[in-house]
Amino acid sequence: MVLEHEILPYFQWLLYGADESLGALPRFFLIVLAVALLGLLLGAIVNVARHGLLRGGDRIYGIVATGFRELFSISPRRTWALTSLAMKEAWRRRVVVSLVLYLVILLFASWFLRTDNQEPAKLLLSFVLMATTYLVLGIALLLGAFSLPGDFKSKTIYTVVTKPVRAGEIILGRILGFSLVGTVLLVVMGGCSYIFVIRSLDHRHTIDASSLVRVTDREGTLIGYDGRTSTDAYHHHLLELDTEHNGDSAVTSGHYHRIEGHGEQVRVLEPTGYLRARVPKWGKLRFKDRKGVDKAVGISVGSEWTYRSFIDGGTLAAAIWTFSGIDESIDDYLDKEGLPLGLITRVFRTHKGVIGRPISGAIQLRNPQTGLKSDAITFLAKDAQVDDQFIDRELPDSEGNTIDLYNDLVSDDGELEIWIQCLEQGQYYGYAQADCYIRLPDGSPLWNYVKAYISIWVQMVIVTSIGVTASALVSGPVAMLFTVSFIVLGFFREFFVWIANGPSWGGGPVESLVRLVTQKNVISKLDPGPGTTLIQGIDDVLQFFMQGLAQLLPDFSALSTIGFAAHGYDIPGDLIAQDLTICLGYIVGLSVLGYFLLRTREIAR
Amino acid sequence: MSEKDPKSEMVTQAGTLDSPAAGAPPAAGAQTQETDSKPVVIQTRALSKVYRDFWGRQKVRALKALDLEGCQGEVLGLLGPNGSGKTTTIKLLLGLLFPSEGEALIFGKSATDVSKNERIGYLPEESYLYRFLNAEETLDFYGRLFDMPAEVRQQRVDELIRLVGLDKARRRQLQEYSKGMTRRIGLAQALINDPDLILLDEPTSGLDPIGTREMKDMILRLKSEGKTVVMCSHLLADVQDVCDRIAILHQGELKELGRVDTLLTVADVTQIRARGLSPECQHEIRDCIARHQGELLEMDNPTTTLEELFLRIVRDSEARPGQRAKVEGQESIARIQG
Numbered sequence: 001m002v003l004e005h006e007i008l009p010y011f012q013w014l015l016y017g018a019d020e021s022l023g024a025l026p027r028f029f030l031i032v033l034a035v036a037l038l039g040l041l042l043g044a045i046v047n048v049a050r051h052g053l054l055r056g057g058d059r060i061y062g063i064v065a066t067g068f069r070e071l072f073s074i075s076p077r078r079t080w081a082l083t084s085l086a087m088k089e090a091w092r093r094r095v096v097v098s099l100v101l102y103l104v105i106l107l108f109a110s111w112f113l114r115t116d117n118q119e120p121a122k123l124l125l126s127f128v129l130m131a132t133t134y135l136v137l138g139i140a141l142l143l144g145a146f147s148l149p150g151d152f153k154s155k156t157i158y159t160v161v162t163k164p165v166r167a168g169e170i171i172l173g174r175i176l177g178f179s180l181v182g183t184v185l186l187v188v189m190g191g192c193s194y195i196f197v198i199r200s201l202d203h204r205h206t207i208d209a210s211s212l213v214r215v216t217d218r219e220g221t222l223i224g225y226d227g228r229t230s231t232d233a234y235h236h237h238l239l240e241l242d243t244e245h246n247g248d249s250a251v252t253s254g255h256y257h258r259i260e261g262h263g264e265q266v267r268v269l270e271p272t273g274y275l276r277a278r279v280p281k282w283g284k285l286r287f288k289d290r291k292g293v294d295k296a297v298g299i300s301v302g303s304e305w306t307y308r309s310f311i312d313g314g315t316l317a318a319a320i321w322t323f324s325g326i327d328e329s330i331d332d333y334l335d336k337e338g339l340p341l342g343l344i345t346r347v348f349r350t351h352k353g354v355i356g357r358p359i360s361g362a363i364q365l366r367n368p369q370t371g372l373k374s375d376a377i378t379f380l381a382k383d384a385q386v387d388d389q390f391i392d393r394e395l396p397d398s399e400g401n402t403i404d405l406y407n408d409l410v411s412d413d414g415e416l417e418i419w420i421q422c423l424e425q426g427q428y429y430g431y432a433q434a435d436c437y438i439r440l441p442d443g444s445p446l447w448n449y450v451k452a453y454i455s456i457w458v459q460m461v462i463v464t465s466i467g468v469t470a471s472a473l474v475s476g477p478v479a480m481l482f483t484v485s486f487i488v489l490g491f492f493r494e495f496f497v498w499i500a501n502g503p504s505w506g507g508g509p510v511e512s513l514v515r516l517v518t519q520k521n522v523i524s525k526l527d528p529g530p531g532t533t534l535i536q537g538i539d540d541v542l543q544f545f546m547q548g549l550a551q552l553l554p555d556f557s558a559l560s561t562i563g564f565a566a567h568g569y570d571i572p573g574d575l576i577a578q579d580l581t582i583c584l585g586y587i588v589g590l591s592v593l594g595y596f597l598l599r600t601r602e603i604a605r
Numbered sequence: 606m607s608e609k610d611p612k613s614e615m616v617t618q619a620g621t622l623d624s625p626a627a628g629a630p631p632a633a634g635a636q637t638q639e640t641d642s643k644p645v646v647i648q649t650r651a652l653s654k655v656y657r658d659f660w661g662r663q664k665v666r667a668l669k670a671l672d673l674e675g676c677q678g679e680v681l682g683l684l685g686p687n688g689s690g691k692t693t694t695i696k697l698l699l700g701l702l703f704p705s706e707g708e709a710l711i712f713g714k715s716a717t718d719v720s721k722n723e724r725i726g727y728l729p730e731e732s733y734l735y736r737f738l739n740a741e742e743t744l745d746f747y748g749r750l751f752d753m754p755a756e757v758r759q760q761r762v763d764e765l766i767r768l769v770g771l772d773k774a775r776r777r778q779l780q781e782y783s784k785g786m787t788r789r790i791g792l793a794q795a796l797i798n799d800p801d802l803i804l805l806d807e808p809t810s811g812l813d814p815i816g817t818r819e820m821k822d823m824i825l826r827l828k829s830e831g832k833t834v835v836m837c838s839h840l841l842a843d844v845q846d847v848c849d850r851i852a853i854l855h856q857g858e859l860k861e862l863g864r865v866d867t868l869l870t871v872a873d874v875t876q877i878r879a880r881g882l883s884p885e886c887q888h889e890i891r892d893c894i895a896r897h898q899g900e901l902l903e904m905d906n907p908t909t910t911l912e913e914l915f916l917r918i919v920r921d922s923e924a925r926p927g928q929r930a931k932v933e934g935q936e937s938i939a940r941i942q943g
Contacts, residue, residue, distance in 0.1 A: 050661075062717075070719065081749030085735065092737040155733040159794060162699050162727040163750035164719055604701035605656075 001344070001567040003434035004307055005558070006282075010577045024578070028585050031551050035589075039596065040064070067596060070166045079169045079176070082160075086177020089150075090143055095181055098139050102189050105131055106196045116234035118253055121274040124200050125452075125566040128193035133456050133560065136182060136189070140460045141483050143178045144467020149476035152603070161603050167472075171594035174468045175461070175587060182460045190453045194446070201274045205229035205237065205249075205257060207266040212241070229257070229268060241266075254568070275445035276568035278386075280342060280437030281330075283321035283418070292316035301348045301428055308346055308432045313359070314425030321436045322368060326416045328406045333441040337393035339365075339405055340439040341418070345381035346430035358382045359427045364419040365391065369411035373398055373419075381422075381429065386567070388439065443570040451576050452565035458583040462554050463487060465586050469594040473601060489549075490556040500546035508539025554586065643676040646802050646833045647698060651707035654693050654857075667693040669857045670707065675835055675850075677801075680828050682848035682865075683837035690857040691837035692730065695806050698835070699727055711802065723751070726800035730807045732791030736780035740771050740790050743779060744797055751798045765793040770819075784811040792823065803827060805836035809843050814915045821847050842912070845869070874902070 008018060015023040022030070040060070047056035109127060117123045148170075151157040160170065212227040225241040229249060237249035237257060245261025251273065258269040287295040290312050298309030298319065311317035331337055347359050358380035365374040375396045379389060393405045403409065410416045418436060422429040466486050471479035489496050499508070506512045506522035514535060515522060526532040559579055564571045654668040668690040675681040683691040696702040697709050700716040709716040712724060734743055741762055748758035766775050769789035779787060788811060795803060808824070809817040824834055824847045838844050844851055845865060853861040861868065882890075887904065894901050 062715075066718070075752050077752050078750050081746055085746060088737060089735070155729065155731065156735055158699075158701060158729050158733050159727065159747070159791075160750065161701065162722055162725065163747060163798075164722040164752070165750050166719060602702050604696045 001434065001563055001569050002307060002432070003282075004432075006433070007572050007575050007578075010574045010581075013574070013578055014581065024581065024585075027551075028589070032589060032592075034548070035552075035593070039593075043600070063596070063600060067599065071168055071592065071595065074166060074169055074172070078165055079173050082165070082169055082173025083177040083180065086147065086174045087181050089147060090178060090181040093143070095139060095143065095185070098135060098185060099188055102131070102135055103192060105135075106192060109196070110200065120233075121197070121201060121254055121568065122566045124197045125275075126562060128197060129452055129456070129562040129565060132186070132189050132193060132453070133459065133562070136186060136456060136460045137463050137487065139185065140178065140182055140463040141467055141480060141487070143181070144174070144464040145471050145479035145483050146476040147174055147178070148468065148471040149474075149479065157603055166595070167598035168591055168595035170598060171468055171472060172587075172591045175465050175591065178464045178468070179461045182464065183457060186453055186457055186460070190450070194449055197275070201255075202270060203233040204270070205232050205268045207239070207259070207268060209245070209264050209266050212239070212245075212266075215240075275449075277443035277445050277448035277570040278342060278568055279440040279443050279570040280434070281323065281325075281440055282434060282437050283323035285431065285433040285436075286320050286322070287311060288316060288318045288320065290315035290317045298431070299428075301430070308430040308435070310346075310348055310428040310430040311420075311422055313361075313422030313427040313429070316421075318419045318421045319429065319431040319436070320420075321418045321433075323416050323418070323438060324414055326406070326410045326414050326438070330438060330440070331393075336390075339391040339393075339416075341389040341391060342437045342439050343379075343381075343387045343389055343420070344384065344435040345387065345420075346435075347381055347383040348428040348430055350426045350428070353424070353427070359429070360423045361429060362421050362423055363389065363391070364421075365395075365405065365409045366417040366419055367409045367411055368415050368417050369413075370408075372403065372408055374403065374405075374409060375400070376421075378423070445568075448565055448570055451571040452561050454576055455559055455561040455571070455579050458579045459554075459556055459559050461583050462559075462586045465590040466554075469590040469597065472594045472597040486553065487556065490554045493550065493553050493555045493557065496546065496553065497550045500543050500550050507536065508543050510535050510538045510542065554582070643678060645674050646677050646712060647673070647675040647681075647835060648710045648713075649673045649694070649698070649707065650710075652694070652697060652704050652709050653706040654690075654697060654702060655705040667857050668697070671854075671859055673852055673859070673862070675833055677833050678828065678831045679849040680824060680834040680836065680847050682844040682851040683835065683854060684839070684841065684844050684851050685837075685854035685860075686839055688856075689854040691839075691854055692806055693857075694854070695727075695804050695835070695837055698804060699725070723798070724801040726795035726798065726803040728788075728791050728795040728803070728805045728808055730810060732787045734779055734787070734791060734794065737778060739778050740766055740775045740793075743790060744793055747794045747797045753798075761797060761799075765796060768796075769793045785813060785816040788812055788816065788820070792820070800832065802833045802835070805834065807838055807840075808836055809838065809840060814912050815919060817843065818912070818916055842910075878907070 006018065013023065014025050017023040017027070043063070044056070044060050047059050050056065051059060106128070109131075113123060113127060148157070151160070161167075207227065207229055212225040214222055215224045215226055217223050222243055224243055224247075225239070225245065227239045227241070229237045229239065235252050237252050239247065239249055239259065241247040241259055241261065245259065245266045247259050249257045249259060249268070255271040255273040257271055260267045260269065287298045287309065288311075289295050289299070297306075298311050298317070300306065301310050311319050326339075328337075330339065334340065341363075343363075345361070349359070353359070360378055361381050362376035362378050364376050366372065374391075375398050377389075377391065377395070379387065381387065391405065394402055395405060397403045397408075420429065420431070420436065463483060463486075467479060467483040470482040473479075474482065506515055507526075511526065512522075514520070514526070520526070526535070559582070561571045561575065561579075563569075649671050652668060652671040652673075653666070655666050656664045658664050671690075671694060673681075673694075683694055685691050693702065697704055698711060698716055700718075700721075703717065711721045714721045735746070738746060744762040744765055745758055748761060753761065766772055769792055771786060771789055771793070774782065774786060779790060782790065788808075792808070795805075805824070809820050812820060821843060824836065827834055828847075828849075834847075836844070836848070848865050850862070850864050851868065852859055877890075891901055891904065
C-alpha cells in the first residue's frame with residue numbers, strides 16, 4: 001500500500017499541521033479571507049463601472065451587510081423544505097436508474113475481471129469501490145450542476161425566491177438534498193457490492209483423504225498428514241493436518257481454509273482472511289548507505305516516482321525504522337509472545353538470478369539507547385507482497401546470547417529500531433516509511449468497508465457542493481464543465497501544484513505550449529529576447545493564479561481510501577475525521593459563496 | 606373593511622381619458638392626493654430597467670422612470686399591450702430584477718430585501734410550480750418557506766384547497782392538472798401566508814369564463830379584506846371589473862394613471878337606465894332632450910355581456926341538469942344616452 005503523506009493525529013492536523021505547514025483550520029480561514037477579498041474587489045470594480053462610485057459602493061455595502069445578516073438567519077424549516085424538494089426532484093429525475101446500472105455492472109463484472117488473480121480480494125475491492133466512486137461522482141455532478149439551472153429554465157425559482165427564502169438556504173437545501181439522495185444510493189450500492197465481493201470470493205476445495213500422506217515420528221507413530229487440496233478458483237492449498245484430519249491449510253492468495261475431519265471424511269470450510277483490516281503502527285524511516293553512513297533517503301534506481309528509495313544488497317546499506325511506544329502489551333492479542341511485523345519489499349534486480357526465487361534479506365532489532373542488536377533473522381522477499389513476520393520474544397544477539405525483546409531491545413522511553421538489509425549483492429530492496437509496521441489487532445473488515453464508503457460519500461458531497469454553487473451563477477452545461485474541471489484537477493492536484501509552484505522542466509503553461517509547437521526539448525533554454533520575456537511573464541502570472549486555485553482544489557486522490565481497503569489495511573479514524581472536516585469546510589465555504597453568487601444575479605433574466 | 610369604497614368616493618373627481626397633457630407621463634404626486642389617507646404599500650421612484658447583453662450593450666429599455674404608488678386596500682391594475690413593461694414592473698417590485706435606475710419600495714423596504722416577502726403573495730403569469738408535487742405537497746412546501754408551524758400549515762393548506770375548489774384533486778400531481786386548475790393552485794400558493802400585498806401577473810390568463818369570474822371575485826374578496834392587489838393584464842374587461850386604479854403603460858412609459866371610474870367617465874355624455882318605460886314616455890324623453898338642445902345619441906334596449914350570458918347558462922345548466930338552458934335575455938331595460 002502506498003502512503004505518500006503521513007497521517008497526522010486529527011487535532012494536530014486541524015490546528016498545527018505538519019512541519020512547515022499550517023493547520024487545516026487556520027488555512028481554511030486564510031483561504032476564506034483571500035476569496036472574500038478577491039470577491040469584494042471584483043464586485044467593487046463591476047459595480048463602480050456600472051453604477052458609478054457612490055451607487056456602486058452603496059450596492060456593495062448593501063450586499064455584504066445584508067449577506068452577513070442573512071447568513072445568520074438561516075431557518076432549519078425552510079432549509080429542510082428545500083432539501084426535501086431537492087430529494088423529490090432527484091427521484092423524479094430517475095436517479096434510481098443509476099442503481100440498475102450499478103447492478104448490471106456487478107452482474108457482468110465477472111466477464112472482465114481476471115479470476116486467476118493472485119490477490120482476488122484486492123482486485124474485487126478495487127473494482128467495486130472504483131466503480132462506485134465514478135458512478136456516484138457522475139450522479140452528483142449531474143444532479144448538482146443541472147438542478148438550479150432547471151429551476152431557472154422552468155421559472156419555478158420565481159415562486160421560491162418571492163417567499164422569504166434566503167439565497168443561502170436555496171444553495172444549502174440543494175446540497176443537503178442531493179447529498180441525502182446520494183447517501184441512499186451509496187448505502188444500497190455498498191450493500192450490493194459487499195455481497196458481490198463476498199460471493200465472488202467464496203469457493204470450496206475438496207480433499208481426497210486417500211491422497212493424504214501419513215507423517216510418522218521416528219518410532220513410526222502417526223503424528224499427522226500432509227497433502228494438498230483440490231485446485232479450485234485457480235489455486236490449491238498445502239495441508240498439514242493432525243491425526244484427526246483437523247487443521248488449517250497453508251495461506252495461498254491471501255486466505256486459508258479451516259479443515260475438519262469426520263472419520264475418513266475431510267471437510268474444507270469457507271475461505272478465511274480474504275478481507276482484512278490490518279492496523280499498522282508506523283515508525284520513522286531513515287537509511288544507511290553502502291558504507292554505513294546515515295542518509296535521509298536511499299538510492300534511486302531510476303524510477304521517476306521517488307516514493308520509495310533503495311538499499312543495495314551485500315553492503316552495509318540498511319533501511320532503519322524507529323518505532324516508539326513499544327511495550328509488552330503489543331502482543332496481548334496473540335497467543336504467543338513476540339513482535340508481529342508487516343513488511344512490504346519492492347525488489348529491484350540488476351541481474352535475473354533464478355526466476356521466481358525470492359531475494360534474501362535480514363531483519364535485525366536494535367535498542368537505540370544501548371546499541372544492543374539481535375542476531376540477523378533471514379527472510380525471503382517477494383516483490384510487492386505483504387509479508388507477515390513474527391519476531392519471537394526470546395532471540396539471540398550477535399554473540400549467541402539469548403536476549404529478551406522487550407527488556408533488552410526496547411529503550412527506556414519505549415523505542416525500538418528495526419534494521420533491514422538485502423543480503424544478495426547486485427540486488428536492491430526498496431522501501432518507503434509505510435512499508436514496515438508493527439501489526440496491531442486487525443480491525444473489522446466490514447467497518448473498514450463502511451469507512452471506504454464514507455470517503456466516497458465525502459467526495460460525492462464535495463462534487464455536489466461545487467456543482468450546485470457553480471450552477472447558481474452559470475447555466476447547467478457550463479456548471480457541469482466547471483465541476484468536471486474541478487474533479488479532474490482535483491484528481492491530479494499534486495501535478496497541478498507542481499506545475500504551479502515551478503520552476504519545472506519546460507517552463508509554465510505558455511512556455512510548454514511554445515516548446516510543443518516548436519518541438520524544442522524541455523532542457524534547453526528559450527532564446528533570450530522580448531518574446532521569451534513576454535512568455536515567461538505570462539507564465540509567472542498564470543502560475544500565481546494556479547497557486548491560488550490549487551488552494552481551493554479538493555485533493556480527490558488523497559480523499560480516496562480505496563488503497564487502504566483494497567490492500568487490506570484499516571482506514572485510520574484520524575483520516576476519516578479529517579475527510580469529514582474537509583467536507584464540512586467545502587459545504588460551508590461553497591454555501592456562502594453560492595449565497596453571494598445567487599444574491600447578486602437577476603433571477604428573472 | 607372599514608373604509609368606504611373608494612369608487613363611490615371618487616365619482617365626482619376629474620380625470621377623463623384625454624385629461625392629461627398628451628405624451629407627458631402623469632406625476633406620482635397627482636395620485637398621492639387621492640391616496641394619502643391610507644398607508645402606501647408599493648412605491649416606485651423613477652424606476653427604470655434596461656436589458657443589456659453579455660457585453661453590457663443596451664438591448665431594450667423596458668421601463669422608463671416609472672413613478673407609482675399603491676395604497677393599502679386598493680386594487681391597482683397595470684395595463685398595457687405586450688412588451689409595455691407590465692411584467693418587468695412586477696418583477697422589479699418582487700426583486701426578481703434589479704433596477705437600472707431609480708428604486709422600488711414595498712412596505713417601505715427595498716424590493717431586494719428578502720424580509721418584505723413575508724407579507725407578499727405572487728401569482729406568476731404561468732403558475733411556475735413543481736409539477737411532480739401534488740396540491741397538498743405544493744402548498745405545504747410553500748408554507749414551510751414561510752416558516753409556518755406544521756399545525757398552522759395543515760390548517761392553511763386545507764382552507765386554501767377548499768377555497769380554490771381543488772378538494773377532489775388535492776392528491777393529484779400538478780402535471781395532471783388542467784390550465785385552470787394550475788392557475789387555482791398557483792393562486793392558493795400566493796395566498797398561503799395570508800399576504801397583505803398580492804401581485805398577480807395576468808391572473809385570468811388561460812382561464813375559462815367561469816374561472817375568470819371566480820378569479821375576479823377572489824380579487825374583489827381580497828380587496829374587501831383590506832389587502833392590496835397589484836395586477837397586470839392586457840385584458841381590459843378584467844381590469845375594468847376589479848381595479849380601483851389603473852396605470853397604463855406603453856413602451857415602458859407610464860401613459861395614464863388614475864381611478865378606473867374617473868378615467869372611463871365621459872363627462873359630456875349622460876346615461877339614464879330605467880325599467881318599464883312605455884313608448885309614450887320614451888317619446889317624451891326624446892322631446893325633453895330636444896327641448897334642452899341635447900343630442901340624443903342612442904335610445905334602445907341594452908344587451909348583456911357575453912360573459913354574463915355564458916355564466917347564466919352554465920349556472921342554469923348546473924341547477925337543472927339534462928334540460929335546455931333557459932335564457933332570460935329579454936329584460937325590458939331602456940338605456941338612453943344623450
